[in-house]
Structure formats: C-alpha cells, structure tokens
Amino acid sequence: LKNSNRWPVAPAIYRSIRDVFVWDTTRYTNWQEEFLGGTANVSNVQVSLSGGTSKTQYLFSGSYYKEGSVFPGDFAYQRGSGLLNLNHTSENEKFNFSLSTNYTTDINELPTLDLTNVATTLAPTAPALFDENGDLNWEDNTFNNPMATYLKKTYQATGDNFIANAGFRYELVSGLFLKTNLGYNKRQSGQLSTSPAAAVRPDLRSSFIRSSGFGTGTVKTWIMEPQAEFTRQIRKGTISVLVGTSFQETKKSGEVKSASGFSSDALLKNVDAASDLNISFSDAYQYRYAAVLGRINYNFKDRYILNLTARRDGSSRFGPDRQFGNFGAAGAAWIFSSEDFIKNRLNYLSFGKLRTSYGSTGSDNINNYQYLDSYTPTEYAYRGTTGLIPSRLANDDYGWESNRKLEAAVEMGFIEDRILFSASYYNNRSSNQLVGYALPVITGQPFIQKNLPATVENTGWEFELSTVNLKGVVSWTSAFNMSVPRNKLIKYPDLENSTNANGLVIGKSLNIVVGYRYLGVHPLTGEYSFEDMNADGMLNQDDYQVIGKLGADGFLGLSNSITFKGLQLDFFVQAVKQTQPGYIRSFTSYPGSSDVNNSQPVVVLNRWQFPGDITEIERFRRGTAATESYGNLIQSDRSLADASYLRLKSFQLAYTLPDEWINKVKIQSARVFVQGQNLFTITNYIGLDPESHSSMRLPPLRTITTGIQISI
Numbered sequence: 001l002k003n004s005n006r007w008p009v010a011p012a013i014y015r016s017i018r019d020v021f022v023w024d025t026t027r028y029t030n031w032q033e034e035f036l037g038g039t040a041n042v043s044n045v046q047v048s049l050s051g052g053t054s055k056t057q058y059l060f061s062g063s064y065y066k067e068g069s070v071f072p073g074d075f076a077y078q079r080g081s082g083l084l085n086l087n088h089t090s091e092n093e094k095f096n097f098s099l100s101t102n103y104t105t106d107i108n109e110l111p112t113l114d115l116t117n118v119a120t121t122l123a124p125t126a127p128a129l130f131d132e133n134g135d136l137n138w139e140d141n142t143f144n145n146p147m148a149t150y151l152k153k154t155y156q157a158t159g160d161n162f163i164a165n166a167g168f169r170y171e172l173v174s175g176l177f178l179k180t181n182l183g184y185n186k187r188q189s190g191q192l193s194t195s196p197a198a199a200v201r202p203d204l205r206s207s208f209i210r211s212s213g214f215g216t217g218t219v220k221t222w223i224m225e226p227q228a229e230f231t232r233q234i235r236k237g238t239i240s241v242l243v244g245t246s247f248q249e250t251k252k253s254g255e256v257k258s259a260s261g262f263s264s265d266a267l268l269k270n271v272d273a274a275s276d277l278n279i280s281f282s283d284a285y286q287y288r289y290a291a292v293l294g295r296i297n298y299n300f301k302d303r304y305i306l307n308l309t310a311r312r313d314g315s316s317r318f319g320p321d322r323q324f325g326n327f328g329a330a331g332a333a334w335i336f337s338s339e340d341f342i343k344n345r346l347n348y349l350s351f352g353k354l355r356t357s358y359g360s361t362g363s364d365n366i367n368n369y370q371y372l373d374s375y376t377p378t379e380y381a382y383r384g385t386t387g388l389i390p391s392r393l394a395n396d397d398y399g400w401e402s403n404r405k406l407e408a409a410v411e412m413g414f415i416e417d418r419i420l421f422s423a424s425y426y427n428n429r430s431s432n433q434l435v436g437y438a439l440p441v442i443t444g445q446p447f448i449q450k451n452l453p454a455t456v457e458n459t460g461w462e463f464e465l466s467t468v469n470l471k472g473v474v475s476w477t478s479a480f481n482m483s484v485p486r487n488k489l490i491k492y493p494d495l496e497n498s499t500n501a502n503g504l505v506i507g508k509s510l511n512i513v514v515g516y517r518y519l520g521v522h523p524l525t526g527e528y529s530f531e532d533m534n535a536d537g538m539l540n541q542d543d544y545q546v547i548g549k550l551g552a553d554g555f556l557g558l559s560n561s562i563t564f565k566g567l568q569l570d571f572f573v574q575a576v577k578q579t580q581p582g583y584i585r586s587f588t589s590y591p592g593s594s595d596v597n598n599s600q601p602v603v604v605l606n607r608w609q610f611p612g613d614i615t616e617i618e619r620f621r622r623g624t625a626a627t628e629s630y631g632n633l634i635q636s637d638r639s640l641a642d643a644s645y646l647r648l649k650s651f652q653l654a655y656t657l658p659d660e661w662i663n664k665v666k667i668q669s670a671r672v673f674v675q676g677q678n679l680f681t682i683t684n685y686i687g688l689d690p691e692s693h694s695s696m697r698l699p700p701l702r703t704i705t706t707g708i709q710i711s712i
Helices: 030-038 116-121 146-152 204-205 340-345 624-634 659-665
Strands: 043-052 056-067 078-091 096-109 155-173 175-195 211-234 237-260 277-301 304-315 324-334 349-363 374-377 388-392 403-414 419-438 447-470 472-492 513-516 518-521 527-532 545-549 551-564 568-579 640-642 645-658 669-682 703-711
Touching: 204 568, 237 374, 304 349, 419 518, 659 669
Parallel strands: none
Antiparallel strands: 043 056, 056 078, 078 096, 096 155, 155 175, 175 211, 211 237, 237 277, 277 304, 304 324, 324 349, 349 403, 374 388, 403 419, 419 447, 447 472, 472 551, 513 545, 518 527, 551 568, 568 640, 568 645, 645 669, 669 703
16 A cells, blocks of 8 residues: 555656657756645744623634645745624623624735646756756757746735624514624735746747737625524423525626737736737626425424425526426424433433435526527727627526425433434435526537436435544544445436436546546557447447446445543544546546656566566557557546555644643743644555646645644
8 A cells, every 4th residue: 555645656656658859868957856845834823812801792803824835936825814803792692793803804815826737748958947056957059948938927916805794683572683794805816927928939039929818707695584583382392483585696706808919028917018918818707596494393392393394486597487396394303312212221322313305406506698699809909899699598497406305313412412313314315407408500509507317315324423532641532434325317308319318327436537438458459448339340339338426335434522620632634435536537648649848657667578478558559550559548447546544644642731831921821732634644556646636736745834822
C-alpha cells in the first residue's frame, strides 16, 4: 500500500520515453518537488468583544486571514471581516429583537494555473526554469517555459460582501407569537487578468498581441419571512401550529471587458491604454421566489410525536402556467423508552426512539429565463451593423423538479447514554429532473431545458455509534459512522429512442460506465485487445456494454477524543470504498509518444517487447494506429481503477493551561494546540490522490496548524 501523495514509483517518478532527445539527457529534475513541494503558510487572527445585561447582549468580532500556495512564487489569498451581533428582550419578555451584520472584504491573488498537470507530464530532461541571472530560461527558444504563463500572466479578484439579518418576535397573547425574519446581502466583485508579451518565448513576441480582461459584478438579495405560531397545552399533550410566508428577490448584473493592443506590458492594468476594447460578456437577471407554508406538531406525553407540513412554492424560473408547485410531508415518532413496560424490563436502555417520515420537496435549481427564446449579438458586424442570432430555444412547458423522500430510523441509548446507536434507511425518488436535453445538430442549438421523463431512486443505510469508553481523570469517547448509498434508474419512457440511450440502463445505477470490455495485451501481436460483442470483426459503439460503475460504494468514519487533565487528543479517520477513472485517462497521448510533455509513470516501461510477453502495456508504436488503440483503451474497463483509501483526515493535540498559571497573569483561560489535516493516506490507487481521483489537479493539502487561544 502506498501513500497517495506521491505516485508509487521511486526515485525516478517520471521518465521520458522519447527516442530522440533535444535537451541535455544527463539532466534529471523531479518536477513534483519543483512545482508542488512548497509550503502554503496560513495566518488566522481573530479577536472578539462581548458584554451586556440580562436583557441586552452584544458581540463584536474581527478577523484577518491569509493563505499562501504550495506552488512557487509569492501568491496569497487575504480576507478581513467584522461581525456585530445584538440581542434584546423587553422587560415583560414579550418582545425580542436580534440583529446580525457581517462585512467581509477579500483579495485573491492565488495562481489560476494548476501546475499539477505540468509536474506530472513535463519531461525530467527539460531545461532549468531559470538561468544564472534568475530570469526565465528559454533554452535558445527551444523550450516553452511553463513558468512564463504561471508567473507573468497575472490575475486578481477582489470582493466585498455585506450580510445583515434581523429577527422580531412578539407574544400577542398567551401562546401566540408573531415573528418576522429579514435578510439582506450585497456582494460586489472585480477581476483583472493580464496576458503580457513576457509570457511567451522571445522569438514569438513580435507577433504577440497583449491583452487584459476586466470584470465587475454585483448581486443583491433580500428575504422576508413573516410567521405566526400558536402553542397550546391540550390535556397531556402540546400542539403547535405555524403558518407563514416567504418572499425572496435576487438581482445580479455583471460585465466583462476584453482589451487588447497595448503598447507595453506596463500598461495592461489601464483599460484606457488599449487600442481595441470589446464587451465580451454582459449579464443581468432578476429572480423572485415566494412561498406559503404551514406546520402542525403534536406531542403527546412527550413520547408520541406527529408532525405535518404543507407548502406552496412559486418561482420566476418557470413559465407563467408552471410557476407554482405543491409539496408536503408527514412524520411520526415514538419514544418507546418512556413506556413503563420498557422501563420495567429493559433497565439498561436509557433512551429509545422510532421515527419515520414521508414527503415531497421541489427544486428550481436552473438558470433564469430558460423558458424564453434568447438571442445573442453576432461576433462580427455586417456592413457596420451588428445582428442577432438565436442562442436558446423556448420551452415554457417545464416545471418544478419533484423529490419524494421516505425515511425510517431507530435511535437507542444504553447504560445512561454511555452508548448511543442509530440506524436509518432512506428511499428518495426523484422525477421531472430539470436538465438540458441534447438536441440534434440540425436544430442549431446544443440542448433545450425540459423535465426529464425519468424516475431515479436513491436508497441507503446509515449507521452511527458513539461510546463513552472511560470517565474520570482520563476520559475517552469514540464515534463511528457508516453510510452505504445506492442509486438506480427506475423508469424512463422511450429510453431507447432518447439521447440518453447509450448511457443509461433501466434497473442500473446512473453511474454505470458503458464501453469496451478489455481482454488484455495480445501475447503475439503486443496490441490491446477488446471483446467483439457482435463478432463482426470491427470495433465500434455496437460493441459497447456496461463495464463498471463509478462512485463510492460505502463510507466509514471513526473519531476519538481522549483527555487527561489539561491535555486533549482528537483524531478522525476516514475510509471510502470506490471506483474512479484510473491514471490511464490522465494522459492525452499514448505511452511511447514522442511528445516532450507526455512523460508517463514508470509502470508503462513494463510494456510488451517480444512474442509471448504477458503484460498490461502494449508495445511502443506511433502514428494513427497507436492513437486509436490508446483511445479504445480509455473507453474500456481497463481505464477504471480501485480508488479506495484510508486517510487520517484530522489530528489535534491541545493543552489548556492550569488555573493557577492563568490567574497569575489575570486572564480567564489559555489554550495552545497543534493540529493537522490529511496527514497520511493508505491506498492502492496509482495517482496523486484517490479522493480527487485525478493526476492533473492539485490533491488535498497536508496542513499543519499551531496556535494559541486566550480569553481575557
């Protein structure tokens, strides 16, 4: 088993397999260490002040956060924020008011180019990135230095975010409360990207056109939720009735300007210095949502609970006759541990509860105005006049996506809740999915928005177990959870004649993979071979079959917390069983290609070389035949891999200073800690990381944090 932070080959993690070398063949550079071996320093400072009386409380806090990058260079993300909370209750306690405001500003200058791709494909014989003077090395114009784009093309994103929430609650008469929640959010953003001539090889700069991009955006959202809630004691039970409405509006506007024709790299941040300026993107929309809802809850003897809800939702994202949808749910619970016949017979059972629920919810998670015909200005003017071309076809016949959910669970506690256990089963069926339905090319449009006539079922089991293992001077608690999800296509009328016929099968998971069945490398020819389903001597889509299923089959989690006096140890371990695309899909060229930026894992050197060789890598060859063979391999089950892993997700060791120490310096408490994330991973997956299952993206970082917390 190998650590997923490195490919399982050493010391030469990548080797060039080209037959002809242009550069110094005696050079060797581990580009993973060069590009990904840095340290991303993080600074996080927080301060807060709170106070008040029994009727009025306030809290003010401020924070500053800065995060660097593991990539080379001085890149960082910075954020500053301020928070104010206020809560007031009247003297007669009939009226309550709460207010929360938060303002955040940030600057993002982290690199937009992920060097992971370069680190895993650049030949180890490639020239040095910098010359003896510290300037970019172009190796006499034979080397497209990847650091040019990375360092010279700049990007900056700025943002301001203001959030305010207020709540009012008044008891009109005994048991009747009138409530209103208000919210407002305004986000403003700006972006600047530059493409200077210094980012290309010197011999190409004379024809290079300098350019910049300037982007701005504003989003404003408000929400208002008036509610009335009535609670009354009825015999041995309590009934609670709530009715309310919800109103929400979002307005967004944004614009991107493309500027080019700058005379100097130094002028790229000044839009007025461009000789050519175009508005490449302009967007504005208004989204409105409204709902009316009701809920009835009845609790009898604190052991029998019934809950009923109903709501009607409306969205501006649907056509005039399809804007509203009706949804509801019912739930019931029985706390059986409160029954006398349970108490008398099972005295070790401290808590027991059975619960179940069934209901429906809706979704309008699509873009705005999809039900309308849309047009886009033409890119090129005709006789000085800009025209319009269709960019979206109208369809006002789709409506709310529907999800029906059934859940049943049991919760139990044993030995005064020192052992807590719960098990639940869920069955969710989704229908009328809002999708972009693919259209034939002859229509002139790639897709149209519609409700998919399919029913998808998601089921699963979830288990949780927490235990108090030790109590006293040494305390030890553990928590374990397990989830086993499944999904399949239940119904799809006329599937065989739809555009999804090649990717979906009724009764199978939505995550199935359709392609060729891999048979191995032929020991005589040294070429990849695949199953010919129809025995016609040709390999094409008629030979496709279900070859596997992507995604996770199960999740496990285990956490522990151990304390001894002022010392505390916490750690969390995560395990996932899954199948994901293997390393074969990470490369655009076949093993043996002369592409200088197509270094491959060392395992490809175990290729077929002589008749009778048994191997998983075909013989090195070039040309169309090699490209087609590699393409077939990517479309086969050989490109799927077991990406299961076990990871120490988090670890923390903390120490709280004794009272006799902190009393001397007149503070309330002090705590020092060290914590880590993604400390190690055990996996058989060949690649940078099984969780992100990609060899071309930066995997989750191993993070070490130290700090001190002081309360005055």
